[in-house]
Amino acid sequence: MKLHLFIILLSWCIGSSSVAQDNPFAISEAGLDYLTGQALFEKIWVTAPSSTRASDGLGPLYNARSCAECHFQAGKGKLPAALTLRINSDFLGQQIQSSAIAGLPAEAQVELSYTSIVETLSDSTEVILKKPHYVLNYIQTETGRPERRQTEIEELSPRFAPALFGMGLLEVIPLQELLDKEDPKDHDNDGISGRAGPGRFGWKADVINLEQQTGKALSLDIGISSELFPNPFGDCTQLQDYCLSRPNGASREDQNLEIGPPGFATLLYFIRNIPLPVVNVNNMNTSGKEIFENIGCQHCHQIGYMQGAINPYTDLLLHDMGDALADSFDNELSREWRTPPLWGLSSYQENDEQYYLHDGRATNLLEAILWHGGEAEAAKLAFKSLSRSARQDLINFLQSI
Ligand code: HEC
Ligand code: HEC
Structure with missing residues (x-):
């Protein structure tokens, strides 16, 4: 994630190099656009x-x-x-x-x-x-x-309203990389059948x-x-x-x-160009990361786009998340939600007021995970049977990304 921030900052610096040399206090044109925006x-x-x-x-x-x-x-x-x-x-x-x-x-x-x-x-x-x-x-x-x-x-x-960190990075992921992760008929039989919506933004992936x-x-x-x-x-x-x-x-x-x-x-x-919060990779809880991968969270919360340059922890695909999370629209999409990115979770402190999920119903990460159902039922059950310390490691990992 540091890399992404770096790329954005770098592109500002390139745009402004001559100005910056003349006057170290000048704001580059790109920087000015950012502030005006x-x-x-x-x-x-x-x-x-x-x-x-x-x-x-x-x-x-x-x-x-x-x-x-x-x-x-x-x-x-x-x-x-x-x-x-x-x-x-x-x-x-x-x-x-x-x-x-x-x-x-x-x-x-x-x-x-x-x-x-x-x-x-x-x-x-x-x-x-x-x-x-x-x-x-x-x-x-x-x-x-x-x-x-x-x-x-x-x-x-x-x-x-979701966080807007890293939006521009989600936008540049090539469509094919997302389509490669689709499995609408669940051919690999893992219970997870992500499918692309008409777009990649919004909780229903309906905005292009x-x-x-x-x-x-x-x-x-x-x-x-x-x-x-x-x-x-x-x-x-x-x-x-x-x-x-x-x-x-x-x-x-x-x-x-x-x-x-x-x-x-x-x-x-x-x-x-809204940057991601800067994270210290040395603080990442590695055993929590392993648990995240082992119990199947990363099937939907995916990383590694563009040769590993973009790591948002989402496949940007729609998943059936079960009845408890469904809205009351009378259509086949009511139980489906786009996997939200998990990068940037480190910006919420333990004691902050926190809101997770499409309607903000979960007040902490533990609740957010326990609401998972439908295609995420197996991962949720695996989470529920973790030991207390393994559970805490996983949550610490989420708070470090
Ligand atoms: C009344 C609250 C509200 C206001 C004001 C608002 N938003 Fe949002 N924003 C939302 C909600 C709710 C969503 C999710 C919409 C959905 O899923 O259909 C959202 C989604 C977004 C997203 C997509 C995020 C994603 O992960 O896909 C962007 C980008 C965004 N808003 C930008 C803006 C901008 C720019 C403005 C001002 C012009 C703005 N919003 C004003 C509530 C708001
Ligand atoms: C089948 C796909 C899938 C799997 C597997 C999955 N998730 Fe999710 N996750 C989602 C979707 C979709 C949402 C949004 C649901 C909603 O808002 O109603 C979500 C929401 C979340 C959120 C809330 C993020 C926010 O900003 O609101 C967290 C945290 C989360 N998942 C963590 C996990 C963890 C940890 C695991 C493993 C135990 C996991 N997820 C497994 C698809 C999945």
């Missing part, structure tokens, strides 16, 4: 029209006012702010927006509650797992239409590249239009006319997109 990532969007034109266009419906609100310091988010609910509704669109600009009601407030499940490990340690439940409290528009707003949302797919993902996030999560998603109303549907009548940031003479191509490119540059 980071500022856009952290920028708080405001309602249009406003005097700060470059920052207006928020909403009308939105989940958050900046990228950083959900991806805290480009890492994971926190619950409940960084949780979005995907839906499939003619009326409310693709996602519940729980905020709206002044004068417009948000779509729904989401109430999160949990039921407990006790898991017992082979050394009789008991672990309490919390299964989340979501209740949507719909908000009435001032013009009424409660009957339509109450459209029962039965299909819900909760999605928690970081450009699409950035455009989609701007539109769905913040309500900002860009070249790829030019509708300034974001996720307001044609049926939400009370939403479509609001001002937006694109109706001015000088601009028809709320973020223009140069700003978008700079934000994308930042996303592509």
Whole structure:
């Protein structure tokens, strides 16, 4: 992983070598793009029209006012702010927006509650797992239409904001290297049948590249239009006319997109270059690493792309993870999730608030592993029967990568 960081830093240095020689304090052009992109990532969007034109266009419906609100310091988010609910509704669109600009009601407030499940490990340690439940409290528009707003949302797919470290490295892995790891019919009979989704980003591997993902996030999560998603109303549907009548940031003479191509490119540059946390390979728990490999975790959490240059601990493929993790979408994908990368786990300290899995339900690594089911059932069972010290070694290993 050090190597990746090194490559990124190296590419900055190459771009800036002459400047750096003239003035050792100068920031290279690439470094400047990174910082400007980071500022856009952290920028708080405001309602249009406003005097700060470059920052207006928020909403009308939105989940958050900046990228950083959900991806805290480009890492994971926190619950409940960084949780979005995907839906499939003619009326409310693709996602519940729980905020709206002044004068417009948000779509729904989401109430999160949990039921407990006790898991017992082979050394009789008991672990309490919390299964989340979501209740949507719909908000009435001032013009009424409660009957339509109450459209029962039965299909819900909760999605928690993942860390964005190393995204640009995941993007450059050649597609063939991922397809080589597919085994949709489980020909090798190991119980694991990964298959490629339409893309490699998002919890359902449904977004093809970081450009699409950035455009989609701007539109769905913040309500900002860009070249790829030019509708300034974001996720307001044609049926939400009370939403479509609001001002937006694109109706001015000088601009028809709320973020223009140069700003978008700079934000994308930042996303592509977010470095991995620096790890000390000497601190890696080697016996934990061996256990990780021996009990089958690495079947899905794979390393060694591009001759070993990229080691994210994911195959970026979709796996059936069992009923306990399934969402309630009525399709064949409801039990399937893309293996998340495990690199960067070292950035979470033992005492930090931690959130793992697609909906952030697990508050530590032990819980995250115990939720594994479906194709990962065998690895989970092997984990449950480890001795206490072997289990701790494995967790220490995860915290060292
Ligand atoms: C309201 C919270 C929220 C905001 C705001 C938000 N994101 Fe996200 N982000 C998410 C969630 C949730 C996912 C996972 C989406 C999915 O799986 O479908 C995600 C996924 C991503 C991914 C893909 C990660 C992966 O591992 O595949 C990228 C890249 C990303 N967001 C960038 C951005 C950028 C850039 C912005 C600002 C323009 C932004 N996000 C704003 C919640 C948010
Ligand atoms: C069949 C493939 C598969 C196997 C085998 C597997 N995992 Fe996973 N792992 C996944 C998927 C898919 C997820 C995401 C599931 C979700 O969010 O609902 C995940 C999530 C995780 C997470 C949470 C990461 C995060 O940032 O939220 C950790 C930690 C993890 N796995 C560790 C392990 C360990 C340790 C093992 C071995 C005991 C293992 N996994 C075996 C596929 C697998």
